[in-house]
Amino acid sequence: MKITFSALPKTSEQFAALADGKLNSPENTCALFLLALNMYTQDKDTGLEAINLLRGPRPMNGYDSQFIRDRLRDKSYLPLAYFEGATPDNSYTPTEPYIVNVYSDPRPQDCEAGYIRLFLKTAGADSARPIRLRQKGDKWFLWEYSSILSGIRIPASQDPWA
16 A cells, blocks of 8 residues: 655644544554654654654653664664665655555464554565554554664665675
């Protein structure tokens, strides 16, 4: 499924307006997570606020915040690497409008009721990365997303061997 954004949000208000009414789709929650991570690379507090919105009734604790900080340290390119057009050769600069492809789980029977696993692809990795969401009512919230924050190929502009 393709999720398209005309612009990247910069403020909590812009993000909240963009997320309003969209958490009823797990694919939207996945795509919004990438926007929240990108906001984090610009302003940590704003990004954490956006991520917490996507986590629903399970807000981040100190460990969760440190995990995000550690994974994005010196990798501000990582969140945009999942958008169409972003490659190591162009320093993960996506094309506009901003499009995220969210892929369904080839083995949905492996997830228990109330959970879903979806996949995101990046040109910086050889395989798709899973992200797990949990449903509460008619909304989908982030549950497990560590694979999305795993390392990818560094941009060619930062690679001394390129």
